[in-house]
Amino acid sequence: MTIETAAKTVRCSWTRWASTAALRLRHAKVDLSDAVLEFPVSISARARPFIPFHFEMREPPELADPRVRAQSLRGVDAAHLVLTDIDLTDCRFAVTIHPDQLRLEGRCLLAATPSGLHRRGLWPVRWAPRRILAEEHHWRAARAGTDAGIWTAASGGEQVLEPAALAPVYRQLRKAFEDGKDEPGAADFYYGEMEMRRHDTDTPRAEQALPAVYWALSGYGLRASRALGWLLAAMTVTVLAMMLWGLPQETQYEEHRYNDRPQHHPDHRHSRTRSTRAARTQSGCRLSGSRSLCGWLSTQWSFAPPVRS
Numbered sequence: 001m002t003i004e005t006a007a008k009t010v011r012c013s014w015t016r017w018a019s020t021a022a023l024r025l026r027h028a029k030v031d032l033s034d035a036v037l038e039f040p041v042s043i044s045a046r047a048r049p050f051i052p053f054h055f056e057m058r059e060p061p062e063l064a065d066p067r068v069r070a071q072s073l074r075g076v077d078a079a080h081l082v083l084t085d086i087d088l089t090d091c092r093f094a095v096t097i098h099p100d101q102l103r104l105e106g107r108c109l110l111a112a113t114p115s116g117l118h119r120r121g122l123w124p125v126r127w128a129p130r131r132i133l134a135e136e137h138h139w140r141a142a143r144a145g146t147d148a149g150i151w152t153a154a155s156g157g158e159q160v161l162e163p164a165a166l167a168p169v170y171r172q173l174r175k176a177f178e179d180g181k182d183e184p185g186a187a188d189f190y191y192g193e194m195e196m197r198r199h200d201t202d203t204p205r206a207e208q209a210l211p212a213v214y215w216a217l218s219g220y221g222l223r224a225s226r227a228l229g230w231l232l233a234a235m236t237v238t239v240l241a242m243m244l245w246g247l248p249q250e251t252q253y254e255e256h257r258y259n260d261r262p263q264h265h266p267d268h269r270h271s272r273t274r275s276t277r278a279a280r281t282q283s284g285c286r287l288s289g290s291r292s293l294c295g296w297l298s299t300q301w302s303f304a305p306p307v308r309s
Contacts, residue, residue: 004050006063017041026050027063030086034075043070044084044106078102090134090152093169094161100172104180111137114150128219130188133169135161136196163196170196187222194220 001019006026013033020039023030024046045068069087079098085106093099110131117124134152141151142160154160170193177186197203198211214220218227 004046006046006050008063024050025068027065027068029069029071031071032076032081033072037077037080040080040082042082042084043068043086045086047085073099073102083108092135093133093173094135094165096169098172099169100175100179102173102176104176104182111152118150128191128223130191131185132188132192133166133173135166135169136192139163139166162201163199164202167193167196167200191220191222 001021002024003021004024005028007028010023010025010028010030012035013031014035016036016038018038021041023041023043025043026046026049030043047066067087068085069089070083070091072092073081074092074095075097077097079101082103082105085108086104087109089109089111096102111134113127113130113132115129117126119125137152138154138158138160139162141153170189174186174189174193177183177189194211194215198208198215200208211220216226217230218224
């Protein structure tokens with residue numbers, strides 16, 4: 001069965017599809033809530049107007065939006081569903097059956113995080129660009145202290161799901177992107193899964209700390225700039241510490257170890273001391289209090305070899 005239509009809304013809630021079907025739509029909002037799919041069903045967006053019987057259809061002027069948007073897939077067995085060029089910005093994926101077997105082809109749009117800098121109190125906040133679910137938009141908009149204009153709030157009567165319910169949805173959709181060889185999309189949904197695990201209040205604090213540290217250090221292994229920043233900060237602190245305090249002096253054990261070495265010449269220790277002093281003088285490094293890095297390096301590399309008799 002093939003259905004071609006240009007409409008404002010296409011409602012398929014509580015329908016039963018007992019054969020293969022192809023829906024080719026224009027301008028429509030599709031609702032598949034609790035639909036029963038016994039055979040493969042494909043929904044695709046048509047870019048050009050339909051031309052049945054070689055006559056172009058005249059579309060109503062109120063159908064100005066060319067997108068085909070899916071509103072809900074709740075209760076649908078996605079193992080038999082194929083979506084092509086569908087706008088999923090406002091689509092609800094929670095309670096979908098087998099979302100890991102959903103096939104997304106073409107250019108399927110998803111919701112995104114807010115772009116640019118925003119203020120949370122006195123501090124500027126910037127969210128990492130990634131694709132997210134509409135349910136995460138609703139949850140973040142409902143959180144206390146969050147500007148409602150940044151995130152999209154749920155419509156009236158819509159249930160706001162907690163992170164514990166959204167983490168499995170992200171995990172299963174990530175597998176669907178991996179099966180479709182869409183690695184960037186899979187990475188975005190892995191990031192979303194880790195974000196939901198980090199914000200899950202039902203998880204013990206010790207387990208919540210691990211994702212929090214992982215997020216702060218490297219963005220769950222997906223933000224190379226954050227890891228590079230921490231590396232540069234650690235190197236800077238190390239260099240400053242060595243410039244301020246230097247390296248520790250030789251311990252008494254090291255002095256005894258050098259003095260107890262077998263002497264091949266009676267003037268060996270004196271020759272080593274003279275050569276060391278000469279090297280320190282030539283390097284121009286002063287040793288006052290703690291030994292500096294330059295003096296330590298010149299001492300280690302400029303002692304005279306033992307004189308064999």
